[in-house]
Amino acid sequence: MSTLLTHIAIADGKIKRSSLEVLSHCKQLADQGGHSVEAVVVDANASSFVEGIQKYGATKVYAVEDPIFKNHMNTPLLKALAKVMETAKPSVFAFASTEGTKDILGALAANQGAAVLPDVSSFELIDGGVKAKRPVMAAKIISNTEAKSDTVIVSVRSGSYDLVENEVSAEVINVDFSMDDGELKATLKEIISASGDTIDLNEAESIVAAGRGVKDEDGKKLISELAEVLNAGIGASRALTEAGVYDPSLQIGQTGKVVSPQLYIAVGISGAIQHVAGMANSKVIVAINKDPDAPIFEIADYGIVGDLYQVLPPFIEELKKIKS
Amino acid sequence: MKFYVCIKMVPDVNAPLQIKDGQLIQDSDRQILNAYDASAVEEALVLKEKHGGEVEVVCIGSGKASETIRKALAMGADKATHIVTTGDKNYDSGSYAHILAKFFEDKEYDVLSLGKQSQDTDAGLTGSMVAELLNLPYATNAVGLEAEDGKLIVKRQGDTGQEMIELPTPCAVTCSNDMNEPRIPNLKGIMASKRKPMEQVELSSLGLSEDKLVPKTTVLGYEEKPGREPGKKFKGEAEEIAREVAQLLDTEANVI
Numbered sequence: 001m002s003t004l005l006t007h008i009a010i011a012d013g014k015i016k017r018s019s020l021e022v023l024s025h026c027k028q029l030a031d032q033g034g035h036s037v038e039a040v041v042v043d044a045n046a047s048s049f050v051e052g053i054q055k056y057g058a059t060k061v062y063a064v065e066d067p068i069f070k071n072h073m074n075t076p077l078l079k080a081l082a083k084v085m086e087t088a089k090p091s092v093f094a095f096a097s098t099e100g101t102k103d104i105l106g107a108l109a110a111n112q113g114a115a116v117l118p119d120v121s122s123f124e125l126i127d128g129g130v131k132a133k134r135p136v137m138a139a140k141i142i143s144n145t146e147a148k149s150d151t152v153i154v155s156v157r158s159g160s161y162d163l164v165e166n167e168v169s170a171e172v173i174n175v176d177f178s179m180d181d182g183e184l185k186a187t188l189k190e191i192i193s194a195s196g197d198t199i200d201l202n203e204a205e206s207i208v209a210a211g212r213g214v215k216d217e218d219g220k221k222l223i224s225e226l227a228e229v230l231n232a233g234i235g236a237s238r239a240l241t242e243a244g245v246y247d248p249s250l251q252i253g254q255t256g257k258v259v260s261p262q263l264y265i266a267v268g269i270s271g272a273i274q275h276v277a278g279m280a281n282s283k284v285i286v287a288i289n290k291d292p293d294a295p296i297f298e299i300a301d302y303g304i305v306g307d308l309y310q311v312l313p314p315f316i317e318e319l320k321k322i323k324s
Numbered sequence: 325m326k327f328y329v330c331i332k333m334v335p336d337v338n339a340p341l342q343i344k345d346g347q348l349i350q351d352s353d354r355q356i357l358n359a360y361d362a363s364a365v366e367e368a369l370v371l372k373e374k375h376g377g378e379v380e381v382v383c384i385g386s387g388k389a390s391e392t393i394r395k396a397l398a399m400g401a402d403k404a405t406h407i408v409t410t411g412d413k414n415y416d417s418g419s420y421a422h423i424l425a426k427f428f429e430d431k432e433y434d435v436l437s438l439g440k441q442s443q444d445t446d447a448g449l450t451g452s453m454v455a456e457l458l459n460l461p462y463a464t465n466a467v468g469l470e471a472e473d474g475k476l477i478v479k480r481q482g483d484t485g486q487e488m489i490e491l492p493t494p495c496a497v498t499c500s501n502d503m504n505e506p507r508i509p510n511l512k513g514i515m516a517s518k519r520k521p522m523e524q525v526e527l528s529s530l531g532l533s534e535d536k537l538v539p540k541t542t543v544l545g546y547e548e549k550p551g552r553e554p555g556k557k558f559k560g561e562a563e564e565i566a567r568e569v570a571q572l573l574d575t576e577a578n579v580i
Contacts, residue, residue, distance in 0.1 A: 072483070099482050102464060103331070103452065106452035108456075109449065119326055137445065139446075139549070142547045144547065147540055187489065189489065241502070259339070263577075300557070304569055306560065312566070314563040315577065
C-alpha cells in the first residue's frame with residue numbers, strides 16, 4: 001500500500017476548490033488501488049481547515065501552522081512541504097496548479113529527488129509511477145507523459161476533476177515548524193493586491209473575459225454589468241492587461257491563468273492561440289465578436305457576430321429577466 | 325550586476341503541427357528563442373544599461389542552438405556559452421537543471437535569470453530546480469526587476485496580486501513575458517554579434533555523471549485534444565440574437 005498525499009491550498013481564509021478536486025481524484029485512485037489518501041495544509045490557521053479536508057476523504061491530515069504562512073513565500077513553504085514529505089513518504093504528492101504551486105514545484109522535486117509532472121489535465125497510477133496527460137504546444141495538443149520514481153509530484157489544472165464528498169474522520173498530525181530570519185533568504189516587502197473582493201478566476205463558475213474589442217470605460221462598464229448579473233469573475237486578454245485596462249492578475253491565457261469554468265463569455269476577444277490555451281477547457285463558451293472570421297468562433301458553442309456595444313445591453317437585460 | 329541568462333531554443337508554437345503515429349510533426353522545423361527567455365535577456369540588458377555590469381547568455385542545445393544564441397547576442401548580450409548536447413537524449417527539466425547547476429557551481433554572478441517556462445512544454449520547473457540545486461534565494465514569474473543597493477527587487481505575479489520581493493545576491497529569478505517587449509536586433513547588433521565571444525562547452529568537460537541526467541519523465545506520445553462540438557453562430561440584428569443566445573444559455577446549455 002502506498003500513500004497519495006494532496007496539498008491543500010488556502011486563499012483568503014478558504015480552501016481552494018481546485019485542491020479539493022485533486023483530493024477527490026486521489027481518493028478515487030486510492031480506493032481503486034487500496035492506497036491511503038492523506039493531505040497537507042500549510043497556513044497561519046492550518047488546523048482550522050481539517051474539517052473541510054476530511055469531508056473529501058483524507059484519512060490523515062498534516063497541519064503545518066505558523067504565522068509565517070500568512071502570505072506566500074517560497075522558502076518557508078518548501079521547508080514545510082519537504083518536512084511533511086519526509087514523514088509521509090508519499091508515492092504521489094499532488095497539487096492544484098496555482099501560482100503558489102508553480103513557484104515551488106521544481107525546487108521541491110529537486111530537493112526531494114522526486115520526479116515531477118507539472119500542470120497536467122489528468123493522471124493515473126501505473127506500476128512504479130504516474131502517467132499523465134499534459135497540454136503542450138500552447139495547449140494545442142496533449143502529451144502523454146510518464147514519470148517513474150519512488151516519489152512523483154504532480155500538479156493538476158483546475159477544473160480537471162469533479163468534487164466528490166466522502167466524509168471520513170481524519171487523524172490530525174500537527175507538524176512542528178520554526179524558521180529563523182537567517183533561513184528566510186528573501187524578504188517579502190509588499191503585496192499589491194487587485195481589489196480584495198474580486199472573484200478568484202480559478203474558482204469561478206462563470207467568467208466574463210474582455211479583449212481588445214473593449215475599448216473604453218463604457219465597454220468596461222458593460223463587462224462589469226454582465227459579470228454582476230451572472231455572479232461571474234472578470235478576466236481579460238493579454239492585450240488589455242498589458243495596456244493597463246485590467247489588473248495583470250486577471251490575465252487569462254498561456255502566460256496568465258488557465259481556467260475551466262462552466263460558462264466562459266469571451267467579449268471582443270479574437271482568440272489567439274495563447275489566449276485559447278488558457279480557456280479552451282471551459283464547459284460552455286460564448287463568443288461575442290464583430291469579426292465573423294475571428295478564430296474564437298471555432299471553439300465557441302454560441303457565437304454572436306456583432307458589435308459588443310450593441311449586443312451586450314440587450315444580452316444583459318435578457319439575462320436579468322431570466323435570473324429574476 | 326553580472327547577469328547570467330539561461331536561454332533555450334524551442335519550436336515555434338505558432339507553426340502548424342500534426343500528429344502522426346503519436347509523434348509530433350511540424351511543417352516547419354523553425355526553431356526560435358523561447359519568448360520568456362527573450363524577456364529575461366531584455367530585462368537584464370535594461371538593468372545593465374541603467375546600472376552597468378555584464379550580461380552573459382547560456383544555452384544548452386544541439387549545434388543548431390548557436391542561431392538562438394546569436395539572436396541574444398544581437399539583442400545586446402556581451403558573451404555566450406553554448407553547452408553542446410547531441411540532441412537525442414530526451415532530457416527533461418530535471419536533466420537541464422542538473423547541467424545548469426553543474427555549470428554555475430564555480431561561476432561568480434549576481435543574478436541567474438531564466439524564462440519562467442518554455443513555450444513548447446510550459447513545464448516551468450527548471451528555474452526553481454536550478455535555484456534549489458545551487459541553494460540560491462529565488463523568485464518566479466517576475467513581471468518587473470530593479471536593482472537596489474546590490475539587491476534584486478522582484479515584482480512577481482502571484483495568485484491574487486503582485487508581490488514585491490527583495491532578494492540578496494547571488495539569486496535566481498524566472499521571468500514572465502509580461503515584463504517587457506524584447507527588442508528586435510538591429511543591423512548593428514547583428515553585425516556586432518558575430519564578433520562576440522561564444523564559448524562551446526562539452527557535457528563531459530563539466531564532469532557530469534550520466535545518472536543525474538537520466539530523465540525521470542518520458543514522453544510516450546502525443547494525441548489530439550478532444551475536439552469541441554462545432555457550435556452555433558448567430559448573425560443578424562444585434563438585439564435579437566443577443567436575446568436568443570441568452571435564452572439558449574438558460575434553456576439549452578443550462579448554465580444560468
